[in-house]
Amino acid sequence: MAQPPISRGFRGRKAPVQSDRIPLGQHLVPDFPVLSAGPTPHVSLSEWSFSLERGGKVLKEWSWEEFNALPQTELKTDIHCVTTWSKLDTHWRGVTIDDLLQAAGLAEAPGDFTMAHCDGDYTTNVPVDDLVGGKGMVATHYEGEPLAPEHGGPARLLVPHLYFWKSAKWIRTLDFLDSDEPGFWEQLGYHIYGDPWQEQRYAGD
Amino acid sequence: MPRRLQWQVAEVSDLIEETPRVRSLALTLPDWPGHKPGQHVDVRLTGEDGYRAQRSYSIASAPEANKVMLTVERIEDGEVSPYLSIEVRKGDQFELRGPIGGHFVWTAAQGGPLFLVAGGSGIAPLMAMLRHRAAVRSKVPATLIYSSRSFEDIIYRAELDRLAAADDGLKIVHTLTRRQPAGWQGGTRRIDRAMLEKEDFSPAAKPRVFICGPTQLVETAAQILLDLGHDRTLIKTERFGPTGG
Numbered sequence: 001m002a003q004p005p006i007s008r009g010f011r012g013r014k015a016p017v018q019s020d021r022i023p024l025g026q027h028l029v030p031d032f033p034v035l036s037a038g039p040t041p042h043v044s045l046s047e048w049s050f051s052l053e054r055g056g057k058v059l060k061e062w063s064w065e066e067f068n069a070l071p072q073t074e075l076k077t078d079i080h081c082v083t084t085w086s087k088l089d090t091h092w093r094g095v096t097i098d099d100l101l102q103a104a105g106l107a108e109a110p111g112d113f114t115m116a117h118c119d120g121d122y123t124t125n126v127p128v129d130d131l132v133g134g135k136g137m138v139a140t141h142y143e144g145e146p147l148a149p150e151h152g153g154p155a156r157l158l159v160p161h162l163y164f165w166k167s168a169k170w171i172r173t174l175d176f177l178d179s180d181e182p183g184f185w186e187q188l189g190y191h192i193y194g195d196p197w198q199e200q201r202y203a204g205d
Numbered sequence: 206m207p208r209r210l211q212w213q214v215a216e217v218s219d220l221i222e223e224t225p226r227v228r229s230l231a232l233t234l235p236d237w238p239g240h241k242p243g244q245h246v247d248v249r250l251t252g253e254d255g256y257r258a259q260r261s262y263s264i265a266s267a268p269e270a271n272k273v274m275l276t277v278e279r280i281e282d283g284e285v286s287p288y289l290s291i292e293v294r295k296g297d298q299f300e301l302r303g304p305i306g307g308h309f310v311w312t313a314a315q316g317g318p319l320f321l322v323a324g325g326s327g328i329a330p331l332m333a334m335l336r337h338r339a340a341v342r343s344k345v346p347a348t349l350i351y352s353s354r355s356f357e358d359i360i361y362r363a364e365l366d367r368l369a370a371a372d373d374g375l376k377i378v379h380t381l382t383r384r385q386p387a388g389w390q391g392g393t394r395r396i397d398r399a400m401l402e403k404e405d406f407s408p409a410a411k412p413r414v415f416i417c418g419p420t421q422l423v424e425t426a427a428q429i430l431l432d433l434g435h436d437r438t439l440i441k442t443e444r445f446g447p448t449g450g
Binding site: 121203 | 208212250253256299428437441
């Protein structure tokens with residue numbers, strides 16, 4: 001469109017802090033808002049498992065105990081939710097996708113795309129290139145504490161360079177695929193890729 | 206490539222003071238494709254110095270209404286909500302795009318029963334559902350349990366009273382968590398198991414459940430309904446954190 005209308009008397013309340021780290025249309029929040037499409041699942045750790053799959057066939061599965069024995073990586077990162085909040089310098093701990101592939105005895109990812117499957121039937125799609133090379137992990141700790149259920153505990157995918165709906169809460173399976181299929185929100189009008197720096201919020205952005 | 210949702214200029218055509226902290230804005234839009242009850246829009250403000258801020262707001266009006274209505278609660282240290290709930294005047298313009306979201310949505314064609322649980326300004330998308338239900342003269346059995354801080358904080362109070370009085374299968378139960386007026390007949394505590402069990406459709410009735418409000422209310426109500434045996438796939442939630450502003 002042409003010039004946007006100016007809102008008389010509207011000005012930012014907060015000083016623009018580190019604006020080069022905040023994508024267009026985002027704003028900083030002090031707390032950690034919770035957004036989920038349904039009830040928070042509560043799964044007992046003795047029944048929890050995480051698996052890597054290829055087209056729905058299990059390649060490797062870990063119990064909670066086994067998963068926590070895998071190499072742990074700490075990550076300090078900024079996160080950006082499509083509902084416009086951002087949070088800087090969040091601290092996470094978990095197992096990188098690189099380490100998961102290695103622990104499964106896979107020299108490389110068995111497909112170019114993935115679908116994350118979660119408790120509560122949530123799914124989201126992420127290309128492999130956005131997960132390997134240290135870019136993605138399955139996180140079990142936030143700010144030094146076990147990840148709370150409402151924030152995705154016991155384990156969530158963490159792909160911080162994409163909008164946060166891609167960092168699927170309550171992840172149980174990462175399924176490798178040859179083609180990019182839309183997940184839950186992606187089928188409901190949200191962007192197939194979701195790069196906050198391109199403001200890819202909705203389909204067609 | 207799907208068609209991109211375009212920004213368009215919304216003009217404020219009417220303002221309704223709902224409560225001391227909540228205001229509704231009726232908007233006219235040049236190109237509104239229509240919406241489903243429960244969907245939201247993104248609003249973008251541009252300040253005189255070029256500063257921009259963007260937020261999401263639920264649509265409170267029915268698709269059948271000729272205007273798009275947003276309901277905004279003022280958040281004290283917020284940036285956008287004080288502007289929309291205090292400063293903005295009739296005739297003012299800002300950018301908007303939508304509608305967005307296809308999950309937290311109900312239309313009469315989907316049937317019922319409809320079980321709505323709201324806290325504070327979380328009533329907004331549920332009001333779109335109730336207004337739609339009334340507009341299409343649906344007789345789908347519906348219950349709303351609505352938690353507010355005080356009587357004065359009940360958003361859409363008069364309209365909710367009118368809707369409930371229509372005797373078309375809608376029941377509305379209020380609970381006031383902080384202060385109750387003398388002679389108050391409704392609930393007096395936060396939404397809890399006893400309240401949901403008493404007012405609820407039984408799980409056997411397979412109600413479609415929509416819960417919207419602050420995170421704690423949503424977490425609590427959703428967990429209780431699961432414990433009572435409701436089908437997880439029929440429970441849809443939307444959380445309004447204190448950062449909505």
